[in-house]
Amino acid sequence: MPCPSCQSPVFDGDVFCEACGRRLDQSCPGCGGTEITDGYCAACGLRQPAAGDHVEIDLGQVAAAVSDRGLRHSTNQDAMAMARLNGDRDGDGVAVVVSDGVSASPRPDEASRTAVDTGLAVLLAELEGGVDPRDATRTAALQAAKAVRSLASAPTEAPACTYISAVTGKINGQEAIVVGWVGDSRAYWIGATGDELLTEDDSWAQHVVSHGMMTEEEAYSDRRAHMLVGWLGADAQDIDVHVLVYAPEVPGVLVVCSDGLWNYMASPLALAAALADPLADPVSGPLTGPKGNQRSPLSVARELVRTALNGGGHDNITVAVVPISGDAVF
Amino acid sequence: MITGAFGLTVDQNRYLPENGREVHAIVTVTGTASGIAASAGPDAAEVIIVDNSGSMSGDCIYAAKRAAKIAVDGLRDGVAFAIVAGHDRAKMVYPRTRQLVRSDPATRREAKEAIGKITTTGGTAMGTWLRLAAELFDGRGGLRHAILLTDGVNQHESEHQLGRILTEISGGFVCDCRGVGTDWEVAELRRIADALLGTVDIIPDPAGLAADFRAMTEHAMGKAVADVALRIWTPQNAVLRYVKQVLPAVADLTGKRVEAGAQTGDYPTGAWGRETRDYHVCVEVPAGAVGREMRAAWIKLVAGGEVQASANVLAEWTDDEALSTRINPRVAHYTGQAELAAVIQEGLEARRAGDEDTATARLGRAVRLAGESGNTPLSELLAKVVEVGEGGTVRLRRQVDKADEMSLDTRSVRTVRTRRAADDA
Numbered sequence: 001m002p003c004p005s006c007q008s009p010v011f012d013g014d015v016f017c018e019a020c021g022r023r024l025d026q027s028c029p030g031c032g033g034t035e036i037t038d039g040y041c042a043a044c045g046l047r048q049p050a051a052g053d054h055v056e057i058d059l060g061q062v063a064a065a066v067s068d069r070g071l072r073h074s075t076n077q078d079a080m081a082m083a084r085l086n087g088d089r090d091g092d093g094v095a096v097v098v099s100d101g102v103s104a105s106p107r108p109d110e111a112s113r114t115a116v117d118t119g120l121a122v123l124l125a126e127l128e129g130g131v132d133p134r135d136a137t138r139t140a141a142l143q144a145a146k147a148v149r150s151l152a153s154a155p156t157e158a159p160a161c162t163y164i165s166a167v168t169g170k171i172n173g174q175e176a177i178v179v180g181w182v183g184d185s186r187a188y189w190i191g192a193t194g195d196e197l198l199t200e201d202d203s204w205a206q207h208v209v210s211h212g213m214m215t216e217e218e219a220y221s222d223r224r225a226h227m228l229v230g231w232l233g234a235d236a237q238d239i240d241v242h243v244l245v246y247a248p249e250v251p252g253v254l255v256v257c258s259d260g261l262w263n264y265m266a267s268p269l270a271l272a273a274a275l276a277d278p279l280a281d282p283v284s285g286p287l288t289g290p291k292g293n294q295r296s297p298l299s300v301a302r303e304l305v306r307t308a309l310n311g312g313g314h315d316n317i318t319v320a321v322v323p324i325s326g327d328a329v330f
Numbered sequence: 331m332i333t334g335a336f337g338l339t340v341d342q343n344r345y346l347p348e349n350g351r352e353v354h355a356i357v358t359v360t361g362t363a364s365g366i367a368a369s370a371g372p373d374a375a376e377v378i379i380v381d382n383s384g385s386m387s388g389d390c391i392y393a394a395k396r397a398a399k400i401a402v403d404g405l406r407d408g409v410a411f412a413i414v415a416g417h418d419r420a421k422m423v424y425p426r427t428r429q430l431v432r433s434d435p436a437t438r439r440e441a442k443e444a445i446g447k448i449t450t451t452g453g454t455a456m457g458t459w460l461r462l463a464a465e466l467f468d469g470r471g472g473l474r475h476a477i478l479l480t481d482g483v484n485q486h487e488s489e490h491q492l493g494r495i496l497t498e499i500s501g502g503f504v505c506d507c508r509g510v511g512t513d514w515e516v517a518e519l520r521r522i523a524d525a526l527l528g529t530v531d532i533i534p535d536p537a538g539l540a541a542d543f544r545a546m547t548e549h550a551m552g553k554a555v556a557d558v559a560l561r562i563w564t565p566q567n568a569v570l571r572y573v574k575q576v577l578p579a580v581a582d583l584t585g586k587r588v589e590a591g592a593q594t595g596d597y598p599t600g601a602w603g604r605e606t607r608d609y610h611v612c613v614e615v616p617a618g619a620v621g622r623e624m625r626a627a628w629i630k631l632v633a634g635g636e637v638q639a640s641a642n643v644l645a646e647w648t649d650d651e652a653l654s655t656r657i658n659p660r661v662a663h664y665t666g667q668a669e670l671a672a673v674i675q676e677g678l679e680a681r682r683a684g685d686e687d688t689a690t691a692r693l694g695r696a697v698r699l700a701g702e703s704g705n706t707p708l709s710e711l712l713a714k715v716v717e718v719g720e721g722g723t724v725r726l727r728r729q730v731d732k733a734d735e736m737s738l739d740t741r742s743v744r745t746v747r748t749r750r751a752a753d754d755a
Contacts, residue, residue, distance in 0.1 A: 030624075031566065040625040040642075043593075045565030045615070047623035071621030072648075313621065 052076045052109070056298065057320075059084055063094045064298035065320035066305045070260055071313030077101030078258050078318040079112035079161075081120040085127060085169055093169025095123050096320045097140075098185050100258040102160040102231060111148050111159035115232055119144040119165055133167045134243050137180035140165055141241040145182070145232045152234035160233030164199065166256050168322055175324065177246040177254055182230045182239060185318075186262050188271050190286045191252030195268035198246055202230030226259070253286045253300075254322040260315035264308045274307045275300060275321075287323055297321040335555060336602075336631050337362055338639035342661065344626075346647050347654040349617045353626040355643040356576070356660040357609040361555070361602045373472030374551060375410040375430055377463045377503070378402070380423070380448065381480035382415040387450040390481050390510055393536030397543040399442045401477065404547035405433040412466050413441055416459035417452035418486040430466055455486040456522065457495035464499035471557075473601050474503035475550040476526075477543065481510045484518055492518075496525040500586070504528050504600045506546055509740075510536055512732040516739040524581060527600035532740045534733035553601035555633050560597045560609065561590055563628040569614040570627070573597050576664040577608035579743040580671045596632065608747075610664050611643060618647045660748050663703060667745040670699040670708065674742035678715075678735060686726060690716075694724035705746045711738040 002009060008018065027034050033043035040047055053069040053076055062084055069076040078100050085093040099115040101108025122143040126136035144163055152158035162183025170176060177198075179187045184201040200206055205225035208214045219225060230240055255271060265271040272286065277295060280288040289295040301321045308317045342355035378401050380394050398413065405411055410430035413423040422428055424444035431437050459478065467474045484492060505526035507519040510533045523530040533539050560583075564570050575581040587595040599607070613626045627643035648654050677692030693716045700709040714734040717725045 037628075038642075040628075041565075043566050045568070045625040045645075047625065071619075074623075 050075075055080070056302075057082045058298045059094065061294070061296065061323070062092065063096065063320065063322040064296065064301045065096060065098075065256075065318070066298070066301040067318040068305050068309065068313075068316065070316050071309060073103070073316055075109060076316045077103060077108040077112055078260065078316040079109070079116045080318050080320060081116040082320060083120060083124055085124075085167070093167060094322055095120060095127070095165065095167045096256055096322065097123070097144075097163070097165045098256050098258055098318050098320060099144075099164070099232075100162040100183065100185050100260070100316065100318070102162075102228070102233070105160040105233060105235075106157050107151065107159045108161060110151060111161040111233065114147045114151060114159075115144040115161050115163050118147040119163060123165060123167065127167070133169070133171060133176070133178040134245060137165055137167060137178050137243050138241050141180045141182060142239060145236070145239040145241075148232040149234045149236075155234055158234035160231050160235065162202075162228070162258070163232050164256055166254060166320075166322070168254060168324060171245070175248055177248065177324070178243065179246070179256075180241055180243045182232055182241055183228055184226065185256070185258045188255040188257075188262075188268055189246060189248065189252055190255060190268065190272045190275055191248060192250045192285050195272040197268050198244060200242065202228055202240075202242075204229060248324050251285045252324055253297075254324060255304075255319060256322075257304075257319040258316060260313075260317035261304060261308050261319045263315065264311035265304075271304075274304055297323060335362060336360065336558075336633070336638040338629065338631050338641050340629065340641040340643055341658060342643060343653075343656050343658040344644040344646050345650070345653040345656070346618075346645055347651065348620055348647060348649060350647065350654065351614050351617050352571070353613045353615055353643060353645045354658065354661045354665075355611050355627070356658070356664060357560070357611055357629055357641070357643075358606060359560075359599075359609070359631055359639075360606045361604050373410070373470065374406075374408075374553075375467055375470055375472065375474050375503075376401075376405055376547065376550065377412050377414060377430075377466055377476040379414045379416055379420075379459045379463060379476060379478045380445075381417070381454065381478075381482070382448050382450050383417040383452055383454045383480075383482060384450050385454075385482045385513065389536050391448065391450050393539045394479055394510065395445050395448055397479070397539035398445050400540045401543040401547045402438050402441050402445070404544055404551070405438065406551060407432075407434050409433040409551070410470070411437075411441070413445055414459060414462055414466075415448050416454070416456065416480075417450075418455045418458075419452070420455075420459040420462035422462075423448060428462070428465060453486040454480065454482050454484055456480065456484045456518075457487045457492045460499055460505070460522070460526075461495055463505070464502045467503045473550070473553050473556045475553075475601070476503050476505040476528075477546055477550075478505055478507045478519075478522065479510060479539075480507070480514055480519070482513050483515050492521075496522065500525050501598060502526075504550075506530075506550070508533055508539075508542065508546075509736075510534075510539060512736055516736055520740070520743075527581075527598060529579070530740055532733065532736050534737070549603075550601075552603040554603055556601045558599050558602050558631065558633040558638075559588075560599060561594060561630040561632045561637070562597065562611065563594045563630075564613055565615060565624065565626065566593060567616045568626065570595070571612040571614050572610070574610045574668060575599070575607055576610045576667060577606070577745050577747060579745060580668050581743065583609075602633075608660075608664065610661070610668070613643065615645055618645070620647045620649050622647050663748040664745065666699050666703050667705070670696055670703070670705065671742045671745075673699070674708070674712070674738060678739050681715075681726060681735075690724055690726055693726070694722075697724055698722065703746065705744075707741065707744065707746075708738075711741060714738070 028041035030046035031044040035042035097119040099112035101112035123140040164181040164185040204227040205219035506528040630640040680688035
């Protein structure tokens with residue numbers, strides 16, 4: 001059975017096409033009607049979710065990611081890509097790339113798609129070749145930047161996007177997370193003993209705060225707060241890729257997301273609260289569900305997206321959830 | 331098979347505020363030159379109905395006969411036609427039997443001879459005339475057009491009888507109605523023309539009949555595609571509030587709905603040539619949450635049992651007031667044109683009833699609407715019925731020519747395009 005959108009093979013029981021993300025349960029989310037014509041429900045007229053409106057990547061207990069159009073944008077200009085790292089490497093890890101297309105630029109969805117596809121492909125090839133994850137991260141980001149730059153038909157017609165990648169696994173036998181980014185998509189660590197924001201936004205607010213020009217409160221109440229000072233695109237000055245290594249010592253969760261998510265839970269504490277199951281015992285790890293069972297990364301990612309949607313869903317929402325066992329015995 | 335003969339576009343503001351329910355759209359249908367030419371000349375049939383009641387005697391019947399002969403001359407070879415004379419009954423003038431004959435030089439000559447022998451007699455029962463025409467067209471496809479010419483009121487039939495006949499024969503043919511002189515009733519002919527998807531006009535001076543008949547037959551024979559309908563789907567729990575033709579004239583099609591499947595109805599638009607018509611569609615949908623998008627109507631143009639073109643009317647709820655409060659200029663324009671027709675008719679009605687205050691208020695509003703929208707023909711007709719003083723104050727004229735009043739009434743439904751569209755053209 002082929003996917004009605006992209007003709008890739010799909011199987012009975014699949015809810016989404018693995019290739020393009022189109023919903024496969026052909027019943028209207030509005031009224032349950034089953035006849036869909038030209039993308040609209042033949043009974044209630046509701047516009048049906050398009051490919052990309054809601055996309056999920058499920059790597060079982062290893063990791064998951066969800067991207068959603070949100071409630072105010074007519075298309076999903078975020079993109080994401082994720083792969084499991086296997087083979088010679090010491091232990092299983094994942095590589096994930098998230099990109100947020102800049103709405104004010106032309107063809108932002110093309111920019112973000114190109115960035116994540118190029119980024120992940122380069123990242124995997126470099127890691128496979130035995131390159132240090134920090135160097136692989138930097139190379140992948142620069143290659144993604146180059147690919148996005150080449151989309152521009154003219155310097156004033158430059159598709160643009162943010163970029164963030166994360167690689168988990170071991171470096172020299174040590175559990176490590178390597179994050180690389182340009183722009184304001186973020187990575188958080190939500191650990192059993194503490195939570196922190198790993199990245200620092202390439203945003204106007206972050207820029208003036210870190211240069212001591214304004215307090216955080218002043219900066220974030222300014223209308224320029226979210227203006228990007230770093231991005232991928234032909235109109236970007238120098239591409240300054242930030243690379244960071246974090247060594248988790250306790251079990252926890254790596255969260256990589258676009259601002260459509262973190263706008264509703266910006267502080268690590270707020271994200272941790274949104275992520276935790278209120279009925280669970282918090283000491284046994286962020287993914288613990290009620291009665292002590294483990295929740296799947298996919299269900300947690302969906303829950304976070306739902307929280308952002310309930311908050312207003314003003315932007316496209318993308319989040320990846322990667323549980324880390326941590327080296328220390330907890 | 332008709333292909334590429336029609337274009338259909340939708341103009342609207344699809345954004346609704348939270349809790350907004352009413353969706354408006356202007357649907358423009360164009361019979362494209364190339365497509366219409368390619369689907370050339372279907373079977374065509376023409377019935378000319380001439381009032382020969384007693385009141386027509388004198389100049390009137392003389393002019394009517396001359397006009398009917400000119401109309402016959404305008405029939406191209408191959409068109410099936412007949413001439414009917416109407417008084418309190420309907421009588422075949424040509425051919426003598428109840429059927430249509432093929433137009434050729436010989437039959438046209440015979441028809442004109444027969445027309446020359448029409449004499450006046452009896453009263454007026456238009457329903458019976460139309461019923462005879464319907465019988466003549468019965469079982470035919472293609473273009474079916476009739477011209478009804480009268481000078482008086484429908485004395486020998488009750489309103490109810492006429493209504494029943496119109497219901498019975500609607501869809502059978504298109505009928506253009508012409509009133510000669512000033513003793514006929516605008517509302518009555520408008521009722522017939524509306525039911526039969528035709529036009530109505532006044533010919534104050536019998537001498538003008540010939541030119542008008544020539545134009546009307548040419549126009550009717552210029553049609554290439556008969557029985558065209560707008561097929562409109564609406565969502566469950568939505569209400570199709572109205573479907574109105576708004577260009578070239580206001581005509582409410584809402585009541586003409588014929589069910590055409592689930593949540594779908596057909597609205598007949600008659601025969602088409604190379605022309606453009608605009609329709610105002612209003613749908614009330616269940617209120618949706620901000621961010622929700624839906625198809626509020628799916629509009630198709632059907633002819634010959636096939637869908638010729640289609641387009642969506644959309645609804646999207648937003649909390650951005652800049653979007654939801656934006657009024658589509660064409661929706662606004664045609665809403666104004668429909669109001670213009672209504673206030674002219676109401677104003678004239680009040681004037682006839684002696685209610686000068688209402689008449690002044692309505693016609694004053696009409697003067698403003700016609701001026702603002704650039705409907706110059708109606709502004710000119712209004713100026714013959716009311717005086718516009720300084721500062722836009724309006725006074726009813728004491729002396730109004732009956733023909734001018736009837737012209738204003740008859741032509742009140744005629745609209746103009748939005749100014750910008752007119753400038754573009």
